[in-house]
Amino acid sequence: RNADTALTDHDTGAFGSTGTVVAGKATLAAAQDLARQLVAFAAEVTGAEGAECVLVGGAVVCSGRRVTLAELAAAAAERGVELAAEGRWGGTPRSVAFNVHGFRVAVHRGTGELQILQSVQAADAGAVVNPRQCRGQVEGGIAQALGAALWENVRIDDGGAVTTDILRQYHIPTFADVPRSEVYFADTSDLLGPLGAKSMSESPFNPVTPALANALKAATGIRFTETPFTRDRIYLALKEAGLALPGHSAPRAAATAAGT
Structure with missing residues (x-):
C-alpha cells in the first residue's frame, strides 16, 4: 500500500535525541517478544515445560535437547504458525547525554x-x-x-x-x-x-x-x-x-x- 499516516502509529522521527533510543527500544521490544514466542513454540514442539526452555546461541534448548531456529521455522511452517513480533516505544522515559x-x-x-x-x-x-x-x-x-x-x-x-x-x-x-x-x-x-x-x-x-x-x-x-x-x-x-x-x-x- 501507499504510505499513509492513517495506517501506522505515530513516529517521533530521528531527531531531538530520539534515533538510537526510540528505534533501539522498539527493536528491543520486538526482539524480546519474538524470543518469548520462540521459547513457547519450542516447548510445544519438544513437549517440554516452558520453564525448561532457554534461548541460547541461535537455538532453544529444552531439557537438554537443542532445537535450532531453522528447525523451529520449518516446524512453524508445517503447523501454520506465524512467528513474528512488533515493538513500539513512545520516546519516554529516556535519559539525556x-x-x-x-x-x-x-x-x-x-x-x-x-x-x-x-x-x-x-x-x-x-x-x-x-x-x-x-x-x-x-x-x-x-x-x-x-x-x-x-x-x-x-x-x-x-x-x-x-x-x-x-x-x-x-x-x-x-x-x-x-x-x-x-x-x-x-x-x-x-x-x-x-x-x-x-x-x-x-x-x-x-x-x-x-x-x-x-x-x-x-x-x-x-x-x-x-x-x-x-x-x-x-x-x-x-x-x-x-x-x-x-x-x-x-x-x-x-x-x-x-x-x-
Whole structure:
C-alpha cells in the first residue's frame, strides 16, 4: 500500500535525541517478544515445560535437547504458525547525554585573531553502540558550534531584509577552519536505553560556545557575551580595555589560556 499516516502509529522521527533510543527500544521490544514466542513454540514442539526452555546461541534448548531456529521455522511452517513480533516505544522515559568541552586558545593583541591551539570534548553517550558513527556525530556538532561561535551572523537591514543571504556573505566553517578535536567517551551504561546506550544528537553542539567564551575570558580578562567572536569584535574589546597593541607587531600568541 501507499504510505499513509492513517495506517501506522505515530513516529517521533530521528531527531531531538530520539534515533538510537526510540528505534533501539522498539527493536528491543520486538526482539524480546519474538524470543518469548520462540521459547513457547519450542516447548510445544519438544513437549517440554516452558520453564525448561532457554534461548541460547541461535537455538532453544529444552531439557537438554537443542532445537535450532531453522528447525523451529520449518516446524512453524508445517503447523501454520506465524512467528513474528512488533515493538513500539513512545520516546519516554529516556535519559539525556552529557558533554563537556575544553579549549586552549591564543589571542593576537595586534589583530584580534583567535587561534584554537587545542580542542577536546568528552561525551557521555552511555554504552556507545557505534563508536565511529558517534565520534562523527560529536565532530560534526563541534564544527557546527564553531561556525555559530566564530563566523555565522545573520544581518538584517532597516527594511527587514536579510543581507547575508548567500554563503559568500554568511561564512560557515570549512575543513580548513575547523581544528582537529580530541573526542573521549565516558565509560557508562544507561539503565533506560537499549543495550545501555543514550542518544547523542545535538548534545556535542551545546558546550562549545561557552567553553570558547571562557577560554577568551581567561586569555584576555574580558567577558564576551555576544557571538560571533570575530577578530574585529575581539580587537575592539582589547582596545577599549587598553590591552591591544598597535599594528601587526604584537607576538602571535600574546595571550594564551584554556577554558571549559
